Amino acid sequence: MPTFVYMTRCDGCGHCVDICPSDIMHIDKTTRRAYNIEPNMCWECYACVKACPHNAIDVRGYADFAPLGHSVRVIRDEEKGVIAWRIKSRNGETDMNLLAPITTKPWGKHIPRLADAAAPTKEQRDSQLLFNEPRYIRMDEGDIHTLKSNKLTMKAGVYY
Amino acid sequence: MPKTIVEDKIDVLVVGAGLGGTGAAFEARYWGQDKKIVIAEKANIDRSGAVAQGLYAINCYMGTRFGENNPEDHVRYARMDLMGMVREDLLFDMARHVDSTVHQFEEWGLPIMRDPKSGTYLREGRWQIMIHGESYKPIVAEAAKKSADKVFNRICVTHLLMDDAKENRVAGAVGFNVRTGDYHVFKSKSVIVGAGGASNIFKPRSVGEGAGRVWYAPWSSGSAYGLMIDAGAKMTQMENRIVLARFKDGYGPVGAYFLHLKTYTQNCNGEEYESKWFPELTKMVGKEYLDTEGQHLSHKPIPTCLRNHAFLCEVNAGRGPIHMVTMEAFQDPHLEEIGWHNFLGMTVGQAVLWAATDVNPKYENPELTTSEPYVMGSHATGCGAWCSGPEDISPDEYFWGYNRMTTVEGLFGAGDAVGGTPHAFSSGSFTEGRLAAKAACKYIDDGKAEGIRVSEEQIENRKAEIFKPMEHYRLYRNEITAGSVNPNYINPRQGLDRLQKLMDEYAGGVTVNYMTNDKLLQIGLKKLAILEEDLDKVAAEDIHELLRAWELKHRHRTSESVVQHTLFRKETRWPGYYYRGDAMKLDDENWHVLTVSRRDPETGEYTMEKAPLYHLVDDKE
Ligand SMILES: Cc1cc2nc3c(=O)[nH]c(=O)nc-3n(C[C@H](O)[C@H](O)[C@H](O)COP(=O)(O)OP(=O)(O)OC[C@H]3O[C@@H](n4cnc5c(N)ncnc54)[C@H](O)[C@@H]3O)c2cc1C
Ligand code: SF4
Ligand code: SF4
Numbered sequence: 173m174p175t176f177v178y179m180t181r182c183d184g185c186g187h188c189v190d191i192c193p194s195d196i197m198h199i200d201k202t203t204r205r206a207y208n209i210e211p212n213m214c215w216e217c218y219a220c221v222k223a224c225p226h227n228a229i230d231v232r233g234y235a236d237f238a239p240l241g242h243s244v245r246v247i248r249d250e251e252k253g254v255i256a257w258r259i260k261s262r263n264g265e266t267d268m269n270l271l272a273p274i275t276t277k278p279w280g281k282h283i284p285r286l287a288d289a290a291a292p293t294k295e296q297r298d299s300q301l302l303f304n305e306p307r308y309i310r311m312d313e314g315d316i317h318t319l320k321s322n323k324l325t326m327k328a329g330v331y332y
Numbered sequence: 333m334p335k336t337i338v339e340d341k342i343d344v345l346v347v348g349a350g351l352g353g354t355g356a357a358f359e360a361r362y363w364g365q366d367k368k369i370v371i372a373e374k375a376n377i378d379r380s381g382a383v384a385q386g387l388y389a390i391n392c393y394m395g396t397r398f399g400e401n402n403p404e405d406h407v408r409y410a411r412m413d414l415m416g417m418v419r420e421d422l423l424f425d426m427a428r429h430v431d432s433t434v435h436q437f438e439e440w441g442l443p444i445m446r447d448p449k450s451g452t453y454l455r456e457g458r459w460q461i462m463i464h465g466e467s468y469k470p471i472v473a474e475a476a477k478k479s480a481d482k483v484f485n486r487i488c489v490t491h492l493l494m495d496d497a498k499e500n501r502v503a504g505a506v507g508f509n510v511r512t513g514d515y516h517v518f519k520s521k522s523v524i525v526g527a528g529g530a531s532n533i534f535k536p537r538s539v540g541e542g543a544g545r546v547w548y549a550p551w552s553s554g555s556a557y558g559l560m561i562d563a564g565a566k567m568t569q570m571e572n573r574i575v576l577a578r579f580k581d582g583y584g585p586v587g588a589y590f591l592h593l594k595t596y597t598q599n600c601n602g603e604e605y606e607s608k609w610f611p612e613l614t615k616m617v618g619k620e621y622l623d624t625e626g627q628h629l630s631h632k633p634i635p636t637c638l639r640n641h642a643f644l645c646e647v648n649a650g651r652g653p654i655h656m657v658t659m660e661a662f663q664d665p666h667l668e669e670i671g672w673h674n675f676l677g678m679t680v681g682q683a684v685l686w687a688a689t690d691v692n693p694k695y696e697n698p699e700l701t702t703s704e705p706y707v708m709g710s711h712a713t714g715c716g717a718w719c720s721g722p723e724d725i726s727p728d729e730y731f732w733g734y735n736r737m738t739t740v741e742g743l744f745g746a747g748d749a750v751g752g753t754p755h756a757f758s759s760g761s762f763t764e765g766r767l768a769a770k771a772a773c774k775y776i777d778d779g780k781a782e783g784i785r786v787s788e789e790q791i792e793n794r795k796a797e798i799f800k801p802m803e804h805y806r807l808y809r810n811e812i813t814a815g816s817v818n819p820n821y822i823n824p825r826q827g828l829d830r831l832q833k834l835m836d837e838y839a840g841g842v843t844v845n846y847m848t849n850d851k852l853l854q855i856g857l858k859k860l861a862i863l864e865e866d867l868d869k870v871a872a873e874d875i876h877e878l879l880r881a882w883e884l885k886h887r888h889r890t891s892e893s894v895v896q897h898t899l900f901r902k903e904t905r906w907p908g909y910y911y912r913g914d915a916m917k918l919d920d921e922n923w924h925v926l927t928v929s930r931r932d933p934e935t936g937e938y939t940m941e942k943a944p945l946y947h948l949v950d951d952k953e
Contacts, residue, residue, distance in 0.1 A: 193375040193384045212543040216681040217385035233688040234542035242687035261687045274467040277441030280474045286361035303362040308432035310397045317428040331947040
């Protein structure tokens with residue numbers, strides 16, 4: 173389902189170019205608008221569709237197996253933290269609106285800045301623990317699992 | 333000539349920031365608060381890698397907090413699914429840390445669904461929890477950005493830099509900017525490779541416009557393997573490619589369908605077909621691996637490859653297509669919604685395809701298919717670098733100083749890059765990145781990276797090599813009037829087509845029913861060697877094609893390793909993923925081992941060895 177761009181909606185802002193993981197949304201030098209330069213390397217991941225401020229990008233099913241006449245549209249609202257989809261089938265019998273949350277918190281606010289965290293002690297460095305562990309493993313005071321704590325050994329050979 | 337931009341005095345360089353790389357960059361800051369942490373990524377970390385479009389489930393979560401599973405339970409499960417061939421030290425280590433990763437994701441804002449009654453995370457299956465993960469990647473990217481000193485987006489890393497003072501020690505990486513065409517040099521004391529697995533190595537089933545609708549992302553270019561193999565790192569289990577049973581053409585996920593919606597499969601006559609193939613199959617693989625009665629009692633799941641095998645046999649017997657029975661589950665409007673959300677959350681293309689073909693799973697049972705093979709190390713398969721495990725778990729053969737360090741000093745891996753660790757998935761890959769980051773900081777603090785020297789010669793040689801495809805194009809383009817047919821070069825697409833065709837036909841792709849043998853593999857190797865000569869003459873018209881040229885070179889190197897490994901393992905360990913026609917049985921007597929290879933960077937010669945397989949067993953056994 174490679175992407176295409178509506179001529180009248182695109183203003184050449186380049187957001188899609190900036191985000192496409194496949195590097196296939198490019199700005200055409202003559203029209204100064206975006207287009208998909210390599211449809212057979214498009215994953216229809218919708219990253220560009222979600223990023224376009226003018227809803228100028230849409231998707232048309234891969235010519236070799238998807239008939240014309242369907243539509244899957246999306247609006248992603250970062251502020252509200254939701255994504256809204258609308259699926260319409262070719263024969264019009266399926267017409268669905270689906271809504272999902274994309275985050276439960278304001279963007280980036282609850283991710284710690286580890287440069288400012290209390291520095292790890294030597295014991296922590298010499299242990300097997302990662303940042304915030306062991307507490308974050310079980311959310312209680314329990315320690316991490318080891319072979320010893322779980323009464324296990326590593327043995328070479330065929331065992332099941 | 334392109335500009336050269338040097339980034340010097342880096343402590344931890346993260347190459348490729350998908351799930352593994354973002355985990356590495358995030359955690360490195362804690363253990364290296366004074367260190368310089370830099371990311372080099374070929375796309376934009378906000379939407380890069382296999383999770384670019386999001387995920388609807390986290391497939392690796394123990395739930396020890398809720399008293400659900402212990403790490404060793406997961407190890408046993410992954411071991412069973414992979415027919416025994418896993419690195420149990422690495423798996424146990426990943427599993428004992430993975431919950432702390434997931435709990436942090438929730439705190440950062442990732443919406444994880446909960447069971448309203450029990451308050452636990454909503455389980456899709458024993459190991460999977462359900463999420464609204466459209467923004468999974470932007471969220472973890474945010475964490476990486478908070479920790480890294482610099483993020484270089486749109487840098488395709490082509491090679492690792494090696495220390496000119498000490499043999500077999502890494503010294504950074506080089507690549508080019510996909511927008512500006514500048515040459516980038518990163519001098520670093522340690523490197524964590526998180527450059528992901530490989531799609532598009534075997535010919536995909538869809539070859540026209542739909543060639544991009546591969547199961548793993550089309551931008552998964554095998555770079556993790558290409559980079560590490562070229563640096564001389566040992567690899568393991570590269571023969572262990574995976575074939576996926578998925579919804580036809582769109583490759584939409586089936587996990588939630590099987591596990592949560594309780595849908596199941598049937599042949600074209602509406603019959604259950606799996607169990608009738610199992611008695612024959614048991615003769616091939618042995619009762620240890622497929623004991624349907626015993627398995628029923630012990631609740632051991634049937635290995636995924638064996639279920640694929642039954643699928644293939646049934647289709648070959650003329651009773652295809654195999655259908656997913658959705659008509660029952662989809663009568664419940666709540667489950668119907670989940671079915672669609674599952675696609676929108678991670679494989680939108682399947683929703684588009686059903687809309688285009690008027691498939692309504694409420695009224696018809698959609699078709700399934702088996703995909704072309706993929707080479708990766710974090711999903712249900714374990715290709716990747718041979719890495720050291722943690723000191724408190726690993727036996728001597730698996731331990732050489734630093735957790736997740738490859739056999740090249742200072743070179744670490746995470747996610748698909750690390751071999752022998754299937755079933756890590758997104759959460760486990762992020763966790764492996766964290767583990768590698770802590771170990772990389774320790775490696776530096778222990779003084780192991782002192783005295784690194786990178787000669788100007790190495791830097792200049794790589795530069796000439798990287799931009800050669802553009803030079804080649806300039807030189808020979810005007811010899812012809814127009815078009816893409818030239819006696820002096822091939823373009824990256826032409827090269828990719830050739831690679832896919834030969835891998836498909838000689839190394840066990842879809843058109844040959846996943847079948848290969850010694851003779852075929854030998855021919856494959858010859859053709860790969862000649863392709864390599866032609867790749868020296870690959871031409872790039874612009875910087876975008878230069879990106880494709882280097883992706884192709886990484887895919888080619890990955891393929892070579894796959895063929896070498898497949899040739900080495902003289903048995904059919906995973907029927908349903910591939911078959912060695914000349915050794916159709918599983919052979920525990922000779923092959924209950926991990927395969928390890930090294931390609932000599934000077935000569936290109938491969939050395940293959942068997943490494944012992946250690947299993948976790950209860951003390952009492
Ligand atoms: C369709 C699909 C469904 C999945 N479903 C689930 C699921 O439900 N639950 C789950 O937990 N997991 C799931 N996974 C698996 C999960 O996505 C992977 O296990 C995980 O992303 C692997 O992490 P990684 O860091 O190794 O690779 P990736 O996340 O792919 O990251 C690789 C990174 O390296 C970059 N890169 C590549 N080459 C270069 C280069 N040459 N130079 C610089 N950078 C480079 C890429 O751009 C990318 O950013 C799914 C994957 C797919 C494709
Ligand atoms: S993001 Fe939208 S408006 Fe901007 S260049 Fe792309 S298609 Fe055009
Ligand atoms: S859908 Fe994805 S791969 Fe296709 S053009 Fe848009 S961002 Fe690129």
